Amino acid sequence: MKVLVVGSGGREHILCWKLAQSQGVEKVFCAPGNAGIAADAECVDIAVTDLNSLADFAEKNQIGLTMVGPEVPLCEGIVDVFKQRKLRIFGPDKQAAQLEGSKIFAKDFMRKYNIPTAGSEVFTEAAPAIAYVRKVFADGAKGLVVKADGLAAGKGVIVAATAEEAIQGVNQCFDGEFGAAGKRVLMEECLFGEEASIFALTDGTTIIPMASAQDHKRIGDGDSGPNTGGMGAYSPAPVVDDKVMAIFKNEILGNFLKGLQAEGLYYRGVVFVGLMVTEQGPKVLEFNVRFGDPETQAVLLRLENNLAEVLGKVADAKLNEVELRWTPGATVCVVMASGGYPGNYNKGFEISGFAEAEAAGTKVFHAGTAFKNGKIVNVGGRVLGVTAKGATIREAIDTVYKGVKKISWQDAYFRSDIGHRALKRGL
Ligand code: AMP
Ligand code: GLY
Numbered sequence: 043m044k045v046l047v048v049g050s051g052g053r054e055h056i057l058c059w060k061l062a063q064s065q066g067v068e069k070v071f072c073a074p075g076n077a078g079i080a081a082d083a084e085c086v087d088i089a090v091t092d093l094n095s096l097a098d099f100a101e102k103n104q105i106g107l108t109m110v111g112p113e114v115p116l117c118e119g120i121v122d123v124f125k126q127r128k129l130r131i132f133g134p135d136k137q138a139a140q141l142e143g144s145k146i147f148a149k150d151f152m153r154k155y156n157i158p159t160a161g162s163e164v165f166t167e168a169a170p171a172i173a174y175v176r177k178v179f180a181d182g183a184k185g186l187v188v189k190a191d192g193l194a195a196g197k198g199v200i201v202a203a204t205a206e207e208a209i210q211g212v213n214q215c216f217d218g219e220f221g222a223a224g225k226r227v228l229m230e231e232c233l234f235g236e237e238a239s240i241f242a243l244t245d246g247t248t249i250i251p252m253a254s255a256q257d258h259k260r261i262g263d264g265d266s267g268p269n270t271g272g273m274g275a276y277s278p279a280p281v282v283d284d285k286v287m288a289i290f291k292n293e294i295l296g297n298f299l300k301g302l303q304a305e306g307l308y309y310r311g312v313v314f315v316g317l318m319v320t321e322q323g324p325k326v327l328e329f330n331v332r333f334g335d336p337e338t339q340a341v342l343l344r345l346e347n348n349l350a351e352v353l354g355k356v357a358d359a360k361l362n363e364v365e366l367r368w369t370p371g372a373t374v375c376v377v378m379a380s381g382g383y384p385g386n387y388n389k390g391f392e393i394s395g396f397a398e399a400e401a402a403g404t405k406v407f408h409a410g411t412a413f414k415n416g417k418i419v420n421v422g423g424r425v426l427g428v429t430a431k432g433a434t435i436r437e438a439i440d441t442v443y444k445g446v447k448k449i450s451w452q453d454a455y456f457r458s459d460i461g462h463r464a465l466k467r468g469l
Contacts, residue, residue, distance in 0.1 A: 045350060046100055047072045047083065048090050048120070049111025052377070052427035053335035055407040056342050057109055057349070058083040064350035071103065077418045078408025078426075090115045093123045100129045107132065107354055110311075113332050117143035117193060121308070132357045134331050138307040142331040145228050146191045152326060155301035157294055159326045160187070160231040160318075168216040171227055172209050178229075179205040185232030190215045192223030196271055201232065235320035236463060237327070238279045238286075239337045242295050243352070245310045248361040249299045251291060252312075253344055253368050254282035255337040256463065261384060263459045270384045271424055274460030276374040276435055277340040280467050281319050289323050290315070298329075310356050339375040339407050339427045344368045374438040375429040376446050376460045380410070381453025383423035388453060392417045393425070395449040404430045404445030420451055435464045 045067055047057050055078050062070045062082040073096060075085030088095045090112055100108055108124060108131040110116055119136035133139075140147040152159045165171035178186055188211035190198030198220045200211030208229075215224030241252040256279035261267040282290070294315060302309050314330035314337070333342075342349070346367040355364050380387035396418070399406050407429060410422015428445045432438030439461045446456055 043067055043106030043350065044069045044071065044103060046096070046103075046105045046108045047111060048096060048108065048115055050074050050076050050079070050090070050409075051111065051335050052375075052407040052409040052424065053333050053338040054111040055079050055082070055409070055427075056339050056429075057111065057333075059405075059407070060342055060345070060349040061109070064348045066348070067350045071099075071105070073099065076408045077411040077413050078406070080413075091118060093118060093120050096120065097123050097127050097129060100124065101127065106130060107350065107357060109353055111332060113139070113142050113193060113330060116311075116331050130354070130357050132353045133311040134307070134309040138302070138309045139331045141313070141329045143193055144191050145189050145328070146226055148329050149228060151301050151305070155297040155304070157297045157301070157326055158289075158323065160233050162228050162230040165212075165227045165229065166225070168212055171212045171216070171229065174229060175205050175208040175212065179208070183232070184234075187230040187232050188212055188215065189228040189230060190220040190224035191226040191228060192220070194220040194223045196269070198223055233318040233320050233325055233327070235318045236281045238282050238317045238319060238324075239275070239314060239334050240282065240290060240317065241312050241314050241333060241337070241341060242298075243312055243356050243361055243364070244299060244302070245356050245359040245361040246299075246302055246308065247359060249295045250361060250364065250366060251287070251295060252366060253277050253341050254279040254287070255334075255340050256281065257334065257337055258457060258460055261457075263457055264462075268384055270379070272334070272336050272377065273379070273457045274374070274376045275334075275336045275340040276372060276438065276461045276464060277337070277344055278372065280464050286319055286324050290317070294324065294326060310359060312356075335409075336375045336377050336427045339429045340373045343373045343405065343429055343431060369431065371431060371433045372435040372438045372464075373429060373431050374435065374442045374461050375407075375427045376442050376456055377409075377424050378426040378428060378446060378449060378454055378456045379424050380420050380422070381455045383455065387423060389421050390414060390419050391451040391453070392419055393449065393451040398448035399428060399445035402444040402448055403441045404428050406445070406449070420454075425451075425454070435461050439465070
């Protein structure tokens with residue numbers, strides 16, 4: 043079988059790498075891919091949002107399975123286009139993808155199907171939203187979260203500790219900073235606790251959780267500075283203990299599946315549940331209708347199954363035939379970024395040390411890389427995801443940083459404390 047992966051980040055690199063190793067896969071294509079993906083797949087120059095060209099490519103090249111990485115093509119209806127043309131694809135259709143594409147849609151769904159989440163209100167104008175902010179803080183709230191309803195490339199969420207910050211967030215949304223995504227605003231109760239990410243595969247009839255993970259969203263050590271797409275991840279996340287996992291399966295995944303069925307939503311893909319583990323138990327912060335980046339690099343490195351077979355069973359609604367197997371121990375992924383990210387950064391610097399990093403026991407997944415005059419250079423904010431296994435998280439962390447230290451380019455930046463929460467738990 044030939045497979046097509048849509049996307050160009052570190053998540054897509056591990057997908058291509060694992061699919062290339064899957065028995066039964068003769069060739070992997072990636073649209074558009076990156077310099078590292080080119081070692082595992084043939085990169086084809088089609089944009090992730092050019093849905094018809096992607097479907098044409100799949101048809102012409104007899105692609106047996108298409109796997110979509112990012113949310114934008116899913117929210118734009120890539121699954122609908124492929125389904126209509128009888129092409130096999132992994133993912134939810136456009137309507138179901140609103141679980142990520144509209145935070146208000148997701149919140150209504152959670153409320154209707156008793157999925158634990160933060161309380162919230164919806165606003166379509168600034169003045170009542172601001173009045174609400176003032177009331178909530180006057181009543182003693184310790185925080186408030188302002189969320190633009192639509193997709194905003196991870197930027198539309200403002201976690202405000204004061205009324206002023208919340209009002210600024212409201213104004214950012216209604217002044218159009220996030221475009222159409224900010225026309226409707228969700229104001230959410232601020233939850234406190236430790237975050238975790240758990241993926242679950244579903245075909246609409248069966249739902250299976252994958253191994254847990256934890257991301258590190260802030261740019262700086264000690265979780266300081268602005269938010270990013272994610273600076274590192276590890277799996278499993280010890281905050282997801284047996285009790286949290288039991289609630290996750292019963293109250294969150296169980297009700298999620300009931301909701302899909304009751305609403306008649308077509309979902310044959312992965313749901314990425316962002317959780318806050320509070321004193322009252324786990325609550326859902328968000329649903330994403332795709333794998334997370336960099337959590338996927340940590341989670342899939344532990345997956346022992348044939349990935350193409352698992353994804354194919356999901357697409358065929360035969361997930362009940364799958365039993366996932368995980369390598370014991372832990373994995374850690376450290377993201378190396380261009381200096382200046384998530385703000386402005388310079389591109390085009392030659393990256394060295396790949397072979398040395400892999401000789402140190404790591405696997406290097408590429409995100410923002412490209413070839414320039416035969417050399418690999420940085421072209422994006424997040425550039426590489428250096429990933430390693432270990433018998434314990436401590437061991438995986440030690441190995442991963444040995445690899446990270448072998449890699450260099452001008453202004454390269456990485457966090458030096460990935461996994462710190464797990465270490466604090468004495469693991
Ligand atoms: P989201 O894109 O909805 O996951 O939000 C991005 C980040 O904002 C999350 O990873 C959390 O760190 C934070 N966040 C979102 N919602 C809440 C909430 N209700 N309480 C506290 N933090 C939140
Ligand atoms: N790591 C967070 C995300 O993929 O959205």
